[in-house]
Amino acid sequence: MATKLDKVDVVVVGVGWAGGIISAEMAKAGKNVVALERGEHRERSDYIGQKDELKYDSRYEIMQPLSSDTVTSRSELDETALPIRTREQMQLGFDVGGASVHWAGATYRYWPYDFEMRSKTIERYGEDKIPEDMNLQDWGITYEEMEPYYDKWEKMAGISGEQDPLAPKRKNEWPNPPLKETPALKLFKDATSNLGLHPFQIAAGNMSQNYTNPDGQTLNACMYCSFCTRHGCDFSAKSDPLATVVPTALEHDNFELRTRAYVRRVLYDGGNKQATGVMYVDEETGEEFEQPADVVVLSAFAFTNNRLLMLSGIGEQYDPETRKGIIGRNFNGQYNSAFHGARGYFKNKRFNLYMGAGALGAAVNDYAADNFDHSDLDFIGGGAIELRQYGDAAIKSNYIVPSDTPRWGKKFKENSLFYAYRGLHIWYTSTVMSYWHNYLDLDPNYTDEFGDPLLRATYKFGDNERNIGKFGVEKCREIMEEMGADIVEEDALPEEFDHVYAGGHYTGGVVMGDDPETSAVNNYLQMWDVDNLFVVGGSAFPQFGSHHPTPTIGALAYRAAEGIEKYMNEGGQLAKAKTKSHKA
Amino acid sequence: MVDKDQNKGHTEEPENASRRDFLKKSGYAAGGVAGGLVLGGLFGQFDTAEEGANSDQVEQLQNARTFFKRREDFETLAYASERIYPEDENGPGAIKLGVPYFIDKQLAGYYGYNAKTYMKGPFQPQKSGEYGLQTKLNRGEVFLHGLRKMQEVSQKDFGSKFAELEGEQQDEILRKFEANEIKLKGVQSSIFFELLRQTTIEGVYSDPVYGGNKDMQGWKMIEYPGPRMGWANEIDAEEFLSKEPMSLKEYQGGNL
Ligand SMILES: Cc1cc2nc3c(=O)[nH]c(=O)nc-3n(C[C@H](O)[C@H](O)[C@H](O)COP(=O)(O)OP(=O)(O)OC[C@H]3O[C@@H](n4cnc5c(N)ncnc54)[C@H](O)[C@@H]3O)c2cc1C
Numbered sequence: 120m121a122t123k124l125d126k127v128d129v130v131v132v133g134v135g136w137a138g139g140i141i142s143a144e145m146a147k148a149g150k151n152v153v154a155l156e157r158g159e160h161r162e163r164s165d166y167i168g169q170k171d172e173l174k175y176d177s178r179y180e181i182m183q184p185l186s187s188d189t190v191t192s193r194s195e196l197d198e199t200a201l202p203i204r205t206r207e208q209m210q211l212g213f214d215v216g217g218a219s220v221h222w223a224g225a226t227y228r229y230w231p232y233d234f235e236m237r238s239k240t241i242e243r244y245g246e247d248k249i250p251e252d253m254n255l256q257d258w259g260i261t262y263e264e265m266e267p268y269y270d271k272w273e274k275m276a277g278i279s280g281e282q283d284p285l286a287p288k289r290k291n292e293w294p295n296p297p298l299k300e301t302p303a304l305k306l307f308k309d310a311t312s313n314l315g316l317h318p319f320q321i322a323a324g325n326m327s328q329n330y331t332n333p334d335g336q337t338l339n340a341c342m343y344c345s346f347c348t349r350h351g352c353d354f355s356a357k358s359d360p361l362a363t364v365v366p367t368a369l370e371h372d373n374f375e376l377r378t379r380a381y382v383r384r385v386l387y388d389g390g391n392k393q394a395t396g397v398m399y400v401d402e403e404t405g406e407e408f409e410q411p412a413d414v415v416v417l418s419a420f421a422f423t424n425n426r427l428l429m430l431s432g433i434g435e436q437y438d439p440e441t442r443k444g445i446i447g448r449n450f451n452g453q454y455n456s457a458f459h460g461a462r463g464y465f466k467n468k469r470f471n472l473y474m475g476a477g478a479l480g481a482a483v484n485d486y487a488a489d490n491f492d493h494s495d496l497d498f499i500g501g502g503a504i505e506l507r508q509y510g511d512a513a514i515k516s517n518y519i520v521p522s523d524t525p526r527w528g529k530k531f532k533e534n535s536l537f538y539a540y541r542g543l544h545i546w547y548t549s550t551v552m553s554y555w556h557n558y559l560d561l562d563p564n565y566t567d568e569f570g571d572p573l574l575r576a577t578y579k580f581g582d583n584e585r586n587i588g589k590f591g592v593e594k595c596r597e598i599m600e601e602m603g604a605d606i607v608e609e610d611a612l613p614e615e616f617d618h619v620y621a622g623g624h625y626t627g628g629v630v631m632g633d634d635p636e637t638s639a640v641n642n643y644l645q646m647w648d649v650d651n652l653f654v655v656g657g658s659a660f661p662q663f664g665s666h667h668p669t670p671t672i673g674a675l676a677y678r679a680a681e682g683i684e685k686y687m688n689e690g691g692q693l694a695k696a697k698t699k700s701h702k703a
Numbered sequence: 704m705v706d707k708d709q710n711k712g713h714t715e716e717p718e719n720a721s722r723r724d725f726l727k728k729s730g731y732a733a734g735g736v737a738g739g740l741v742l743g744g745l746f747g748q749f750d751t752a753e754e755g756a757n758s759d760q761v762e763q764l765q766n767a768r769t770f771f772k773r774r775e776d777f778e779t780l781a782y783a784s785e786r787i788y789p790e791d792e793n794g795p796g797a798i799k800l801g802v803p804y805f806i807d808k809q810l811a812g813y814y815g816y817n818a819k820t821y822m823k824g825p826f827q828p829q830k831s832g833e834y835g836l837q838t839k840l841n842r843g844e845v846f847l848h849g850l851r852k853m854q855e856v857s858q859k860d861f862g863s864k865f866a867e868l869e870g871e872q873q874d875e876i877l878r879k880f881e882a883n884e885i886k887l888k889g890v891q892s893s894i895f896f897e898l899l900r901q902t903t904i905e906g907v908y909s910d911p912v913y914g915g916n917k918d919m920q921g922w923k924m925i926e927y928p929g930p931r932m933g934w935a936n937e938i939d940a941e942e943f944l945s946k947e948p949m950s951l952k953e954y955q956g957g958n959l
């Protein structure tokens with residue numbers, strides 16, 4: 120039997136950006152908060168002296184071990200899904216800070232178009248532009264409404280950037296100036312300028328200078344140490360929860376962080392439509408606990424957010440056969456349809472590519488969102504074209520070779536030694552749409568260490584993913600040619616989803632909107648059905664916007680925190696449901 | 704330690720002359736690991752003949768098989784990894800870089816025993832590749848199955864041990880595994896090959912603490928400098944900067 124604990128005001132499940140922000144805001148507001156995190160407590164000293172490519176980049180040491188649970192995957196409705204067993208193929212955040220510690224830091228706001236993709240597409244191109252099988256939806260919030268939350272997140276995180284010439288004019292400057300420019304970035308900027316495009320330095324969650332955020336947390340200038348993405352920062356120079364919102368929350372006695380606490384259920388009173396708390400297991404003793412709370416916040420990343428609702432029987436499970444139900448619907452994310460482009464190899468030039476930082480890079484947004492005319496194109500949406508300089512170590516550098524290189528043996532060795540630091544890759548961070556046939560539910564065959572079903576993902580590309588991919592590759596080739604590479608190669612586009620969950624951009628399933636028939640949460644991320652349950656994170660994305668997701672997750676978390684306070688003061692639903700204005 | 708002065712660029716032979724001569728004479732450097740050399744002798748020579756009782760000895764004491772029980776399995780592994788990353792005029796190959804010991808150590812730890820891998824059934828090993836690793840076998844077992852099958856194919860096709868074949872013959876066998884033309888129990892031969900290839904490359908280029916990349920020679924060949932506090936002062940440099948590598952041990956501040 121579970122031990123019942125004393126009731127608190129707010130219980131938060133999972134402590135990455137989303138859970139960290141809610142924790143900090145609720146703690147500052149004087150609420151009694153307990154945050155439950157399945158992994159261990161982490162601090163900066165865990166990352167000192169850890170610049171080790173094998174451990175972190177090849178073995179994914181910072182990611183969730185999959186020995187207990189993973190996600191199962193399939194493409195077709197009549198297939199048996201298989202569990203994704205290794206961390207090469209399933210990368211999930213773990214420990215305090217979650218994936219928000221090992222993210223790279225590339226920071227973009229979504230565009231006004233991204234939030235109103237359905238309305239604005241119809242407005243400009245007519246309803247016929249939207250394919251039958253696509254569940255294209257507005258977010259129930261506009262860019263204008265999101266702007267103050269973006270601003271708040273960027274200041275808390277200390278983002279280093281410059282105004283993107285095509286983006287809406289910023290009300291406030293980025294809190295820090297952009298990172299340094301390297302020869303590779305300059306080459307990209309010059310080439311794209313020559314082509315009439317509008318390059319800028321990517322905004323970065325790596326500090327360009329020492330910075331103190333509005334909560335009083337201090338971050339240090341980035342060292343360009345190269346062990347950044349997939350690693351924790353040992354200099355507190357990366358915008359991450361461990362350097363910001365977690366210490367802010369911990370400054371308050373009314374906040375408690377419990378680690379190795381694996382949440383298995385939301386306790387739900389179906390009669391009153393109220394969440395009454397959560398049930399979790401202490402992973403160090405195996406003991407079960409019930410933590411009652413007035414407000415329950417799920418911020419355990421898209422997959423767990425979906426799974427916990429399903430395991431707890433909250434909301435109606437989406438069924439693709441009938442196309443009814445909400446939870447698990449509009450599962451999306453950037454998998455292997457995105458991040459293709461062109462590679463260039465420079466025979467007479469070597470770049471210092473072993474140096475870098477997670478978000479060091481340059482981009483153009485001429486082909487993002489609806490910044491270009493789609494009238495004659497066979498897709499909607501867009502993305503940035505980026506050149507990134509992460510800082511590659513030796514194993515990674517060794518694989519950067521022209522495609523006619525054999526995969527092993529003498530010639531492989533020769534080419535990999537010659538081409539190291541001579542290869543640049545630019546890619547398109549393209550939109551991903553949602554379709555009626557892509558969804559999440561509970562797997563009928565595979566279970567976790569407690570015998571609970573794993574989450575099952577059913578996912579395949581739509582035509583939009585294939586067509587936008589082709590477009591992106593062509594544009595990237597033009598740029599790479601202008602950059603003057605001796606060998607220019609287009610990336611091969613995949614036929615189908617490859618069941619690799621790398622890069623952490625997995626979203627949807629508990630989506631936001633203004634219509635309870637097509638969304639699970641309102642624009643405060645409060646569940647339509649359950650007033651005191653907030654589901655925060657990328658799970659709220661109805662489809663994937665033009666860019667990396669995290670700033671939007673952070674901004675939505677600030678929005679949700681405001682909503683939780685409002686709910687605690689006033690009660691009830693915070694947003695009005697609108698009757699549906701479009702087909703379900 | 705060896706080669707402080709011997710590694711000026713990746714085109715330079717990072718071995719001293721007498722050892723190079725030894726290799727040539729023994730048929731090692733030419734045409735792969737050809738003809739008749741037994742591994743014990745080979746490793747024995749490499750480990751002791753020339754370096755003698757210097758600081759390297761500590762490292763040597765750390766190089767013994769702990770995962771592979773049968774010497775023959777280890778021998779097959781060593782010669783196979785050498786074909787994947789061979790010695791050439793740029794520098795040493797997998798064997799001299801310690802790659803077989805690197806793989807042995809990896810397989811003896813959590814990675815080899817799949818401790819952080821989801822291992823519940825039912826299993827559909829034939830779906831490996833399409834869905835990543837789907838075997839009931841852990842990585843260590845995959846290696847044992849694969850290496851023993853390589854031996855078997857070698858005897859059947861060429862009438863002798865894998866280790867004693869000509870380089871080209873060894874490649875022929877490896878290519879069959881790569882193309883999944885060989886049947887193994889519980890795992891596709893191409894999955895085994897990919898693991899072999901991946902871990903070989905990792906052994907060449909990961910920090911020496913894991914048992915490969917001997918004396919950072921892998922890094923020297925590819926001009927990778929290893930971990931540093933950071934590159935804030937050099938990040939915008941116009942020219943390529945070739946630096947002497949630093950190991951994780953040195954980066955962490957040496958001994959306690
Ligand atoms: C290699 C990599 C690079 C990336 N780079 C970028 C980038 O440059 N730009 C960008 O925008 N995005 C990037 N991302 C994506 C980014 O990491 C995520 O969008 C972001 O971290 C999500 O934050 P979150 O708070 O929703 O989830 P997380 O930070 O993952 O936090 C979720 C937490 O919940 C915990 N949890 C899960 N289940 C339970 C449970 N049952 N009980 C208790 N706790 C639980 C987890 O352990 C975890 O700590 C990257 C991702 C990866 C993998």
Ligand code: SF4
Nearest residue numbers: 341342344347352476
């Ligand atoms: S590159 Fe900068 S932000 Fe990234 S880990 Fe290194 S010091 Fe930290």
